[in-house]
Amino acid sequence: QIWPAYYPRTGWEAFTFAFTRSNTQVRETERLTLNKTYDRLFVDDPQPGGLIFSLAEGQPGNGGVIRIRGLSSNVKTVQREGLPMDAVAAPAGSQARKQSPAGAAAEMARTDVKNQENSDTLISPPAIAIRKNFNETAFFFPELKTDSSDNVEFSFTMPEAVTRWKWITLAHTKDLAFATGEKSVVTQKQLMVQPNATRFVRQGDRIDFSGKIVNLTDSEMTGQVELQLIDPTTNQSVDGWFQNVFPNQFFTAAPHQSTAVSFSILIPAQYDKALTYRMIARSNNISDGEEGLLPVLSNRTLVTEALQLPVRGTGVKAFTFDKLLKSGESETLTTQSLTVEYT
Structure with missing residues (x-):
């Protein structure tokens, strides 16, 4: 008796190890999901039949079945929870290559890394540009000169505020003739x-x-x-x-x-x-x-309390700062600092 089972018996059967069976019946009130771990599943099986693995889960009659025909088979059929998957056939004239458990594990690890890289490439969200520059003046160029065609060309970086901007231009000649213009520019996103x-x-x-x-x-x-x-x-x-x-x-x-x-x-x-x-x-x-x-x-108010320390002549005098001594009685008052000054 190795594992408890939902059915009257559970067995493993393959050409590489003996048939094992458990006759322990789980009670109706003790149905639990059995978690089983094995060192390896695919083995170097010299027999053409290979390994047949059947799994039943849940209550009787509701389990799924996984069936893997031997390593030397050209066709692999997988069925899980009643959902059949397409058979994958090897190319004509080819033979399946035997692989050790370590080689199979390494190949699976390489496949997982490749699939993970492809998954990260496909589902990685685009970077979000956080707008931080909200200067009220986009630019100010007080001295721009025209070219031979009376055109003015310049570049600037627009602040990141989504709003309407006022564009004001002033042009003048050497004899103080001038002209002004005003337009509006809108910066926005979808x-x-x-x-x-x-x-x-x-x-x-x-x-x-x-x-x-x-x-x-x-x-x-x-x-x-x-x-x-x-x-x-x-x-x-x-x-x-x-x-x-x-x-x-x-x-x-x-x-x-x-x-x-x-x-x-x-x-x-x-x-x-x-x-x-x-x-x-x-x-x-x-x-x-x-x-x-x-x-x-802060919702607190800074209050400064002072105590004069008059001293004349020689001698020892004691001063008591009553408000400081009683500050511990308040639930909201906290001491900021204590300073002693003398001249």
Whole structure:
């Protein structure tokens, strides 16, 4: 008796080792999934019949069957959970090559690595360009000269804000004749995320960090939007500290329409520095992200207490700083510093 079985008996049968059978019956109330591990499955079998392996799972009558005909067979048929798979036949006139267990394992490892590389190449998402440059002035060139055809050519890098820009030009000649022109330029993307961050927050505040997802395509867009909270001094995530428990949300935006999103966060009472936020939206192969800085102000007031220490002549005098001694009785008061000055 080797393994308990769901059936009256379970057996292994092959030309390379003896027939083994278990007559232990598992009770109806003790049905469990049996986990069996073997050192090797494919063996160098000198017989043409090879190895036949049958597996039954679950309750009687509901098991799947895996059947592998010998290593020298030209046709391999695999059936699992009642779903047949196509037979793979060897080319005409060819013979199957025997392989040792170590060689087979190495070949399987190489195949797994190759499949993993192909999988990473196929499903790796495109890199998301996080917009950070929101300068209000795109460029300023005070001295540009025309060429022989009265044309002016220059290049510049546009800030990453998605907005409407005012383009103003001023031209003049040597005799002070001048002309001005004004146009507008719009910077936009097919999918745009626009966080609506407040000017600042205070310690202990609970806020709904809102944003807007804009779809400028001609079809409905469905995807995910994510809010990341980062400590700029360590570049580490502080989502858990700020109770950002739902950092990912789904959104659906109609063509040429926008939709609102909101994230509930709590500002920790002990956090007293700036906070970096990133809002990222993805839909198929289109994405957009924006990063900004949110000041976190203390909700405490700095109070300075002073005690005069008048000393005349020689001698020893004792001074008692009563407010400092009683500061431990307060649940909200904390000591910042203690300074002694004398002249």
